[in-house]
Amino acid sequence: MAAGTHIEIDRARIKELIERETALLNERTEGSRAYYERARQSLVGGVASSYQLRDPWPIYLSHGKGAQVWDVDGNEYLDFHNGFGAMVQGHAHPAITKAVTERIELGTHFAAPTEDAIVVGEELTRRFGLPQWRYVNSGSEATMDAIRIARAATGRDTIVKIFGSYHGHHDYVMVSIGVEYDRIGDRFELESLPYGLGIPQAVADMTVPVPFNDAEAMERRIERLVEEGRPPACVIMEPAMMNLGVVLPEAGYLEAVREITRRHGMLLIFDEVKTGLCIAAGGAVERFGVQPDLVTLAKALGGGLPSGAIGGTAEAFELVEAGKVVQVGTYNGNPLSMAAARASLLEVLTPDAYAHLDALNDHLLAGCQMVIEKYSFPGYSVGLGSKGCVTFSPETITDYTSFKANQDAELCELAWLTNMNRGVFMTPGREEEWTLSVTHTFEDCNRFIQAFEEMADDLTA
Numbered sequence: 001m002a003a004g005t006h007i008e009i010d011r012a013r014i015k016e017l018i019e020r021e022t023a024l025l026n027e028r029t030e031g032s033r034a035y036y037e038r039a040r041q042s043l044v045g046g047v048a049s050s051y052q053l054r055d056p057w058p059i060y061l062s063h064g065k066g067a068q069v070w071d072v073d074g075n076e077y078l079d080f081h082n083g084f085g086a087m088v089q090g091h092a093h094p095a096i097t098k099a100v101t102e103r104i105e106l107g108t109h110f111a112a113p114t115e116d117a118i119v120v121g122e123e124l125t126r127r128f129g130l131p132q133w134r135y136v137n138s139g140s141e142a143t144m145d146a147i148r149i150a151r152a153a154t155g156r157d158t159i160v161k162i163f164g165s166y167h168g169h170h171d172y173v174m175v176s177i178g179v180e181y182d183r184i185g186d187r188f189e190l191e192s193l194p195y196g197l198g199i200p201q202a203v204a205d206m207t208v209p210v211p212f213n214d215a216e217a218m219e220r221r222i223e224r225l226v227e228e229g230r231p232p233a234c235v236i237m238e239p240a241m242m243n244l245g246v247v248l249p250e251a252g253y254l255e256a257v258r259e260i261t262r263r264h265g266m267l268l269i270f271d272e273v274k275t276g277l278c279i280a281a282g283g284a285v286e287r288f289g290v291q292p293d294l295v296t297l298a299k300a301l302g303g304g305l306p307s308g309a310i311g312g313t314a315e316a317f318e319l320v321e322a323g324k325v326v327q328v329g330t331y332n333g334n335p336l337s338m339a340a341a342r343a344s345l346l347e348v349l350t351p352d353a354y355a356h357l358d359a360l361n362d363h364l365l366a367g368c369q370m371v372i373e374k375y376s377f378p379g380y381s382v383g384l385g386s387k388g389c390v391t392f393s394p395e396t397i398t399d400y401t402s403f404k405a406n407q408d409a410e411l412c413e414l415a416w417l418t419n420m421n422r423g424v425f426m427t428p429g430r431e432e433e434w435t436l437s438v439t440h441t442f443e444d445c446n447r448f449i450q451a452f453e454e455m456a457d458d459l460t461a
């Protein structure tokens with residue numbers, strides 16, 4: 001966690017290095033620039049999703065194998081982005097490639113269940129200790145359906161989420177994310193702010209945000225909602241926040257949330273779209289030992305194919321089973337995705353794979369921490385399982401407010417540029433963490449550490 005004393009970084013020097021590294025990256029990615037010029041004629045902003053935007057142009061990739069990816073200019077990178085954390089298996093893993101290739105020959109879509117869907121359900125039950133599962137095609141669908149199930153189960157409309165947390169792009173949860181520091185407000189009275197245009201305030205108002213790592217604030221807010229005659233159906237939360245770098249739950253917090261939700265007759269939804277399958281076989285449920293009523297999965301589930309899942313207790317799924325909650329989707333349990341998920345769960349993400357990810361991450365976190373201490377940098381390394389980051393903040397970040405107050409956006413920008421120019425592919429933007437894959441090696445992690453040290457050296461030269 002955050003170290004005691006640290007140097008003041010010269011802001012002019014950061015700007016100078018950002019300029020230098022930007023010029024270098026632009027020079028190395030002329031092919032991407034050409035793709036961008038072409039792409040923007042038909043794709044809005046030249047990309048398929050606004051999360052792929054980057055100024056002055058996105059880096060277009062051609063292929064990936066194992067821990068590496070290549071851009072359209074032929075530049076090779078070690079991939080620490082891993083498709084926003086979906087590719088913990090590494091790219092084109094032979095076991096997944098084989099399963100998908102075999103499945104293609106047998107037909108790729110029926111909208112009828114296949115054996116692979118059963119096997120995946122059995123394995124998820126074993127990993128998460130939740131007996132009932134349904135499939136969807138993305139994390140957004142998973143959280144949307146989980147919330148609907150919770151609302152039906154409780155007969156209540158209001159929901160509680162963590163301020164600053166991302167749970168996908170549907171209206172229920174596009175609330176109170178990406179808010180500027182001076183708009184955050186009182187932690188006991190956080191506002192329901194639509195994230196972007198097109199989200200009705202009436203819908204946003206049904207989603208009430210509370211701060212992470214503060215069980216007291218959560219309980220006070222829930223009590224007030226009860227007094228106002230709008231008791232909440234559920235709390236939806238990431239057990240460890242993964243969209244502000246990595247923010248770990250403090251000791252006792254998740255247990256307290258479990259107790260509060262139970263006492264108020266609410267369901268607890270752990271959104272494990274990022275943590276599930278990536279920080280342990282049974283995700284945060286296994287890692288922290290707190291059992292929610294519902295779990296949502298996506299990203300790493302499909303080994304690179306679109307997929308998602310909702311797991312829950314028999315009680316939580318009762319109304320789905322009875323046909324009273326309509327949980328549906330043409331592509332749910334798609335045979336190709338299920339074949340990939342089966343191979344991933346049974347052949348790739350094995351106990352040895354998780355041990356390897358833990359060892360790699362320990363090595364990478366320790367290496368980054370050593371650089372931080374050597375240069376007395378304002379920051380700390382933090383992570384879990386395959387995920388981690390360097391948080392550029394003099395203080396430990398515990399929630400959205402402390403993140404906004406302390407995180408150094410310019411340093412994040414410089415770190416991203418430095419990495420990209422040294423063959424380390426990372427997520428553009430300041431709020432993401434790395435995801436290691438089972439195909440990464442200790443040498444790969446050393447390359448990340450070296451790039452980080454080069455930046456520290458340049459900044460303090």
Ligand SMILES: Cc1ncc(COP(=O)(O)O)c(C=O)c1O
Pocket residue numbers: 084137138139140141143166167168169238243271272273274298299
């Ligand atoms: C915690 C969490 N939940 C849900 C989602 C939405 O997933 P998708 O982009 O697959 O819809 C994300 C995506 O980043 C996420 O991080």
